[in-house]
Amino acid sequence: MGEPAATGDGPPTAKRLPRAQRRDQLLAAAERAIARDGPQVSMDTVAAEAGVSKPIVYRHFGDKNGLAHAVGERFAVALLSEWRTTLAAHADPRERTHAAIEVILRRIDEAPQTYRFLTRGSAEGVPALGDALDSFLRLIGDDLAAFMSSVNEDKSPERQAALLTWGHAMVGLVRSSTDLWLDRRHVSREELVAQLTDLLWNGFGDAGWMTGRPPGTRGDDPGTA
Structure with missing residues (x-):
């Protein structure tokens, strides 16, 4: 029965x-x-x-607002868990950068309508970027800043403040590029991951976080794989 x-x-x-x-x-x-x-x-x-x-x-x-928050939380928790696992699985800094971006883009590519639902709202008034996804993006930025701090030899308060800014700037760069890509599909996902990896690696290579070099130390070209 x-x-x-x-x-x-x-x-x-x-x-x-x-x-x-x-x-x-x-x-x-x-x-x-x-x-x-x-x-x-x-x-x-x-x-x-x-x-x-x-x-x-x-x-x-x-209400639908509450549903959006719950969907966003479910989406964010799964993505954050995979993202952290990916960071821990790659020792090479450039490979880690590439893999971390790929995880985010793949997850969004697998559920593009869910991502749009969370970031763009709807005609029924659901706010753009639900609270859960917003919190997730901040966690990603904080995680990046913490990782950069762990491998950066400069532990001064000034450097830590800069790393926090850079960590969140990286998240914003990836998100903005992803929003454009979802609408236009102007390149393949693999090409977008490669483009963003190159941009982050070259743009932040001298910050001392990719290899742990202190700021101002030149060394090898950070854009070289």
Whole structure:
């Protein structure tokens, strides 16, 4: 015998699930609906995709704003976990730079409509760049700054402040380039990763973070693979 139907919780065939399990089910349904219908997806569509009534969706997320935050958090947590694993897996600085950019672009390329939903909002008033994704991008910037600090021989407060600025500047560069690429697809994803790697490597090569050289030390051309 199966579980009894959840009275008032949607179609007669809907089963009452533990709250966390139901939330995961709704988020997975939301991701499918967004991938199919884009940022303009409605709460009705999400409910239909999940096989529940709309009040259940509202009960878990409050409104579309709350749904966007939850989708963004789910997207960001998975991406941040893979991004950190990738950084730890590459010892060569240039390979690490390339791999870290590739992780971000691949994840966005695999779910472009979800990324648009989170960054561009919708006609129903969901704000551009949901809180969860915004927090994720800040974490990426902080992570980059911390990594640069760990390999930079200059530990002065002035250098640490500069590294924090550069870490977040790198994130902004990648995000802006990704937004353009999603709209125009002017190069392949692999080419974009290579372009951004070259730009970051050359532009920040003298900052002392790529190889741990102190600032002002010239050494080999940082743009050489």
